[in-house]
Structures are given as structure tokens and as C-alpha cells.
Amino acid sequence: MTGSPTKRSVTNVRPVILAAFAACLALAVPAHVQAQEAPAKPEAATEAKKPNIVIIGTGGTIAGAGASTVNTGDYDSAKVAVDKIIAGVPEMKSVANIRGEQIFQIGSESYNDERMLKLAKRVSELLKQPDVDAVMITHGTDTIEETSYLLNLTLKSDKPVVVIGAMRPGTALSADGPLNLYNAAVVAASPESKGKGVLVVMNDEIHSARDVAKTNALKVETFKSLYGPLGVVVESKPYYYRLPARPHTTATEFDIDTIDALPKVDVFYAHTSMDPGILTAIADRGGKALIYAGTGNGSVADYMEEPLKEVRKKEIVVRATRTGSGQVVRNGEEKDDENDWIVTADQTPQKARLLVSLALTKTQDTKEIEKILYKY
Numbered sequence: 001m002t003g004s005p006t007k008r009s010v011t012n013v014r015p016v017i018l019a020a021f022a023a024c025l026a027l028a029v030p031a032h033v034q035a036q037e038a039p040a041k042p043e044a045a046t047e048a049k050k051p052n053i054v055i056i057g058t059g060g061t062i063a064g065a066g067a068s069t070v071n072t073g074d075y076d077s078a079k080v081a082v083d084k085i086i087a088g089v090p091e092m093k094s095v096a097n098i099r100g101e102q103i104f105q106i107g108s109e110s111y112n113d114e115r116m117l118k119l120a121k122r123v124s125e126l127l128k129q130p131d132v133d134a135v136m137i138t139h140g141t142d143t144i145e146e147t148s149y150l151l152n153l154t155l156k157s158d159k160p161v162v163v164i165g166a167m168r169p170g171t172a173l174s175a176d177g178p179l180n181l182y183n184a185a186v187v188a189a190s191p192e193s194k195g196k197g198v199l200v201v202m203n204d205e206i207h208s209a210r211d212v213a214k215t216n217a218l219k220v221e222t223f224k225s226l227y228g229p230l231g232v233v234v235e236s237k238p239y240y241y242r243l244p245a246r247p248h249t250t251a252t253e254f255d256i257d258t259i260d261a262l263p264k265v266d267v268f269y270a271h272t273s274m275d276p277g278i279l280t281a282i283a284d285r286g287g288k289a290l291i292y293a294g295t296g297n298g299s300v301a302d303y304m305e306e307p308l309k310e311v312r313k314k315e316i317v318v319r320a321t322r323t324g325s326g327q328v329v330r331n332g333e334e335k336d337d338e339n340d341w342i343v344t345a346d347q348t349p350q351k352a353r354l355l356v357s358l359a360l361t362k363t364q365d366t367k368e369i370e371k372i373l374y375k376y
């Protein structure tokens with residue numbers, strides 16, 4: 001987000017608000033009650049049993065700062081270091097031994113394949129360490145669904161990996177980052193979270209990276225999974241109600257340790273009155289596949305059929321839907337067999353881009369790529 005940089009302060013107001021709140025409580029609550037409710041100091045033995053979690057900081061709104069507490073949508077993202085974010089949620093100390101590691105300080109709109117691979121490789125390294133029980137990643141919300149999907153498809157570990165962000169900067173009234181972070185630590189520390197693939201924890205819900213999507217530009221409840229979240233976090237406890245049905249992490253054919261670059265795959269977004277020249281120009285940019293995010297069921301406008309056939313002469317064509325959900329039916333309204341076009345099954349164009357790119361590291365055969373799209 002933009003705004004006058006001179007107005008900005010990275011001071012986290014939460015400790016100040018908490019201190020004021022605590023002072024009010026101290027006045028209102030009798031001393032014996034306060035003493036009773038003070039959290040017990042964890043003993044050394046309990047400390048040792050707590051899981052070790054590394055939190056990788058990458059930026060985003062969870063690391064953002066606004067000029068005032070009422071700036072919830074006008075702020076600078078990627079300003080606060082991960083160690084400072086961790087220090088702002090000391091409650092996490094009761095669930096895990098936490099250490100932070102800063103890998104980027106960017107808005108997630110700025111991710112590219114190189115950055116995603118760098119992050120994924122670092123997560124993979126950490127997961128191999130015997131003294132690391134889980135990894136959390138603080139991430140901008142714009143592309144959390146893409147990065148977490150890539151991790152879900154390529155990490156070779158059962159250890160919990162939890163990605164979180166925030167819709168409001170830490171300086172805002174009702175900032176959602178601190179609770180998201182705490183809930184994510186609770187999820188990452190839970191043995192129940194092992195083997196469930198990469199998880200995205202936002203707004204008290206636990207989502208599978210496969211299904212989660214940002215569905216609203218501003219709302220705190222923006223993250224939705226088409227088939228429902230896997231579970232919820234209530235009062236410091238994760239409750240799972242579903243399991244991911246599609247293969248992930250250790251059960252996929254993709255291993256981040258063996259992938260050093262991703263084949264270029266582009267997305268073209270359909271609308272009324274398209275310029276066919278833009279479509280064909282994309283095919284001259286050296287891509288290996290094009291995701292055509294068609295209207296409705298991945299439909300191709302009559303005046304775009306010939307240009308799309310031209311594209312197919314240079315790269316693989318994959319039909320997706322711009323609607324955000326639903327399967328694209330092969331040979332439904334379009335002649336996929338005749339044109340050797342393939343369909344994305346149910347994945348969104350941006351997630352299909354990653355899956356097709358991974359598939360291209362294994363095969364160039366359109367039938368095989370389509371099988372991969374249906375499988376994951």
C-alpha cells in the first residue's frame with residue numbers, strides 16, 4: 001500500500017495498548033484474584049519438551065506499519081523485522097521455543113519463481129534439522145496461496161509447516177497479525193498437524209494450502225477454502241474436522257531439493273472485447289505453457305480460437321476458469337482433443353500456473369500434464 005513515507009512509524013503499538021489494558025485491569029481486579037490468575041512460570045523440564053519452531057520472516061502486512069491506529073488499509077507493508085514481530089507475541093513462548101530468521105522483507109505481490117524457490121529450499125533445509133520440529137512463515141497475504149501451494153507440492157517432510165499473514169498492520173486497531181501468529185504457533189506445535197501438508201492459518205481457521213484463496217481485498221475473513229477449512233483454532237487448541245484428500249509433501253513426485261528453476265508458464269485473463277494480438281504476443285515470450293483463464297467453464301471466444309491455436313504451435317495451452325472455482329470440463333464447450341489443449345481440473349489459474357510448471361519439470365506430454373492437474 002502507499003502513502004506518505006514521512007508519516008510512517010514502525011513502532012508496534014500493541015505493547016503500549018496491552019500495557020494500558022493491563023494497568024486498567026490492575027486497578028479493577030483485587031490483588032488475590034490477579035495473583036491466582038497469573039500464568040505459572042514454566043519449569044525447566046517443560047521448557048525442554050516444548051517443540052522448536054523457526055519462524056521465517058518474508059514481509060507483508062503482518063510486518064506492516066501505518067501512520068496511525070486507524071489506518072487499516074493505508075500503510076506500508078514489509079517494515080518490521082521478524083524478531084520484533086515475534087517479540088510482540090510473547091504468548092507464543094508458552095507453546096514453543098521460537099526463533100526467527102529473516103529471508104526477505106517484501107510485499108508478497110513481488111514474489112517471483114526465484115524468490116519462491118529460495119524460500120522453499122530454506123524451509124526444506126530447516127525441516128531436515130533434527131532440532132527443528134516445525135516451520136512457520138510470515139508472508140504477505142496477496143500471494144500466500146501460491147507460495148504455500150508450491151511448498152505443499154514440493155517439501156519432503158511430515159513436520160508442520162504453517163504460513164500466516166495479516167490483513168491489518170500491527171499498528172492498527174484490532175490488528176489481526178498477533179492472534180494469527182499465536183494461533184499458527186499453536187497449530188505448528190501440535191502433533192496433530194503432522195502429515196497434513198502445508199497449512200495456512202488465518203482468522204482462527206486452518207486451511208490446506210491446496211484449497212485456500214484470498215477472496216476479498218480488505219476483509220479479515222478473506223481466506224476461504226472452496227471445500228471448507230481443515231479445522232479451527234479455539235482457545236489455544238487446534239480442532240481438525242477434515243483431511244486433505246489430494247497428495248501433498250512426501251506423497252508427490254516433486255522435490256524442492258532437485259528443482260533449481262521453474263519452466264516459464266504465463267496466465268492470460270479473458271474478458272469481453274479481448275485483443276488477440278496480446279494473446280499471441282505472450283507466446284513469443286519464451287513460455288513453455290499458457291494458462292488461458294477463460295470465462296465460465298474456460299470458454300474461448302470465437303475470435304480467440306484461431307489465435308489460441310497459433311499459441312499452441314509454440315507452447316502448451318491449458319484452459320482454466322476465471323470464475324475462481326469449478327472444474328473445467330474437457331471437450332465440453334471446446335474442442336480440446338482436436339486442438340490438443342488441456343484443462344486445469346479445478347485449480348485456479350494462479351495455482352494451475354505453479355502445478356503446470358512443476359509438471360513440466362517431469363514431462364512435456366500434454367496427456368501426462370493433464371493427469372497431474374487432475375491428481376493434485
Ligand code: ASP
Nearest residue numbers: 060061107108140141142
Ligand atoms: N500487499 C500485501 C502483501 O501481500 C498485503 C498483505 O500482506 O496483506 O504483502
